[in-house]
Amino acid sequence: MSNYHNFNKSLAQRFIKYAKIDTQSDPASPTCPSTLKQKNLGQELVKELLEIGVSDAEMDDNGYVYGTIPSNTDKALPVIFFCSHMDTSPDCSGENVKPIIHDNYQGQDLVLPDDNKIVIRMSDHKDLKHQIGNDIITASGTTLLGADNKAGLAEIMEAAAFLMKNPEVKHGTIKVLFTPDEEIGRGVDKVDLKKLGADFGYTIDGETLGSIEDETFSADGATLTIYGVSTHPGFAKGKMESAIKILAEILDSLPKDTLTPEATHQKEGFIHPVSISGQVEEAEAQFIIRDFTDEKLAQHGAFLEETIKKILAKYPKSSYKLEIKAQYRNMKQVLDQYPKIVQYGIEAIERAGVVAKQQSIRGGTDGSRLSYMGLPCPNIFAGEHAFHSKQEWVSVQDMEKAVQTIINIACIWEERG
Numbered sequence: 001m002s003n004y005h006n007f008n009k010s011l012a013q014r015f016i017k018y019a020k021i022d023t024q025s026d027p028a029s030p031t032c033p034s035t036l037k038q039k040n041l042g043q044e045l046v047k048e049l050l051e052i053g054v055s056d057a058e059m060d061d062n063g064y065v066y067g068t069i070p071s072n073t074d075k076a077l078p079v080i081f082f083c084s085h086m087d088t089s090p091d092c093s094g095e096n097v098k099p100i101i102h103d104n105y106q107g108q109d110l111v112l113p114d115d116n117k118i119v120i121r122m123s124d125h126k127d128l129k130h131q132i133g134n135d136i137i138t139a140s141g142t143t144l145l146g147a148d149n150k151a152g153l154a155e156i157m158e159a160a161a162f163l164m165k166n167p168e169v170k171h172g173t174i175k176v177l178f179t180p181d182e183e184i185g186r187g188v189d190k191v192d193l194k195k196l197g198a199d200f201g202y203t204i205d206g207e208t209l210g211s212i213e214d215e216t217f218s219a220d221g222a223t224l225t226i227y228g229v230s231t232h233p234g235f236a237k238g239k240m241e242s243a244i245k246i247l248a249e250i251l252d253s254l255p256k257d258t259l260t261p262e263a264t265h266q267k268e269g270f271i272h273p274v275s276i277s278g279q280v281e282e283a284e285a286q287f288i289i290r291d292f293t294d295e296k297l298a299q300h301g302a303f304l305e306e307t308i309k310k311i312l313a314k315y316p317k318s319s320y321k322l323e324i325k326a327q328y329r330n331m332k333q334v335l336d337q338y339p340k341i342v343q344y345g346i347e348a349i350e351r352a353g354v355v356a357k358q359q360s361i362r363g364g365t366d367g368s369r370l371s372y373m374g375l376p377c378p379n380i381f382a383g384e385h386a387f388h389s390k391q392e393w394v395s396v397q398d399m400e401k402a403v404q405t406i407i408n409i410a411c412i413w414e415e416r417g
Contacts, residue, residue: 004162004404011403012137012396015154016099017044019139019146024094025087025184032190033063033087033180041086045153045178052161054176062190065178069163069171075417077172081201082159082406083366083377084152085182088144089388098140101396105136110393112141118390125393127208127385135396147394148387152204153178155382155399159406171410172417177201179366185221185327187366188373198375200341202409203367206381208357209398210349213379214342215332215360216368217269218297222287222304224250225321230281241318243283247276250311251285259300267292267360271300292330292360328364331371331378338376344416345378348408352401380405 006012021041026034033039042059049057049067057067063086071077088094102110107128110120118141122128128136139145160176163169175198179187182205206213228243251273257263264270269291276285287304291297301324308320335342342358349356367377383398 004159004407006158006400006403011154011158011399012101012135014157015137015147015150015394015399018150018153019097019099022095022097023087023146024090025181027090027184032186034184034186035087038086038180039063042178042180045086045157048157049160049176053164054160060192060195063180064191065176066192066195067160067176069160069174069176071171071173072167073170073172073414073417075172075414077413077417078199079173079175079197080410080413081175081177081196081198081375082156083177083179083201083203083370084156084205084382085149085179085187085366086153087180087183088146088150089148089183091388092144092390093142094144094146097143097146099137099145100140102136102138105131105134107132110136110138112138112390115141115390120386120391120393125386125391130209131395134398136393137396138393139390141390144387144389145392145394147382147384147392149182149205149382149384151384151394151399151402152382155204155402155406158403162403162407163410169407169411170414172414174410175201182366185364188369193373193375200338200376201367201370202345202406203365203377203379204382204402204406205365205384206361206379207384209381209383209395209401210354211357211359211381212342212345212349213359213361213365214335215292216328216330216364217290217292217362218294218330219327219364220289220297220301220324221327222289222301222322222324224285224287224308226250226278226283227319227321228281228283228315229317230279240280241315242280243318244278244280246311246315246318247278247283247285250308251276253307253311259303265362269296269300271304288327289324290362294329328368329372331368331376334371334376335378341376342378344409344412345380348405348412349380351408352404354401354405
């Protein structure tokens with residue numbers, strides 16, 4: 001049983017240090033990591049792992065950080081890994097992040113000093129109701145904070161430091177994995193499973209205190225290209241078929257009250273255009289397609305194609321190409337085969353004095369893909385809120401509970417071994 005207490009404020013200091021390092025990923029870059037600056041944080045994490053005694057800590061050429069906390073028990077146990085990602089979202093600037101600690105939060109509006117139009121209100125952030133008396137960390141108003149997922153990094157590092165320092169807390173071999181490029185869907189593209197050498201694990205990348213997510217969206221990406229007919233606009237009558245206008249008509253024909261992120265929640269999926277580009281002759285749209293079952297995902301892809309064909313029927317000289325590619329799949333299909341992994345996660349949360357909430361996530365994690373690579377991997381809360389935005393925040397006390405949960409997971413697997 002762990003007796004972790006964050007007496008010296010090392011957890012908040014660790015998190016703030018990571019948050020200040022710009023690690024924004026870039027979907028347009030073909031490299032791995034997509035931005036070299038992610039390695040700046042990777043190097044810092046390796047240095048800290050070596051300092052706490054994780055002697056094999058290293059970062060590979062692709063920016064993945066690995067390390068081993070050796071077993072200190074005679075029992076033959078499965079090898080567990082804990083994983084968080086180093087990059088922050090391209091949706092909001094991560095440059096010159098200035099974290100601010102709001103001590104002893106009492107429910108007030110948090111007006112961020114570098115842009116006082118950015119206000120974090122309890123009425124907009126329901127989880128703040130449970131944070132009275134806690135210490136809230138925000139950014140300063142011009143950037144995201146990066147709690148997604150630097151809270152998870154700090155929590156895993158803090159748990160690793162505790163386990164290395166307290167050999168009386170018994171556990172099997174534990175692996176640490178820090179990944180680049182999770183925010184752009186490439187978080188485990190180049191992970192070295194042999195080097196990781198684990199049986200299963202837990203991503204620490206969830207939101208609300210106590211949540212454990214064993215179900216994610218299944219996800220496809222779609223690229224639609226419209227080939228129109230371009231002519232001189234002064235002589236276009238009866239000849240021109242603008243790919244831009246055809247694409248606009250297709251987008252306008254998609255449902256507005258269903259099948260779109262703005263109108264769906266819980267277990268409802270969607271078709272979501274995320275970018276468009278083009279000229280009269282050729283225009284392109286990128287979509288993400290999401291739902292919880294592969295069957296519904298296929299239906300959404302078919303519906304998109306039906307809509308395209310219906311519009312194209314009006315433009316006999318134009319054509320289209322629709323490419324749909326799998327991105328990741330609902331990890332529940334894998335995790336249901338290994339119920340102990342989630343059960344022990346729930347017990348670990350409850351041992352930390354928190355009510356466990358088993359949930360689905362309307363998104364994906366590195367664990368979605370790791371589960372299909374043979375490493376079942378649910379997602380544990382890190383305490384991050386309002387991610388990908390300037391209103392992002394995290395509670396120091398929630399982060400402490402996440403550290404306790406990580407340590408408890410290690411203990412429970414040893415006890416039951």
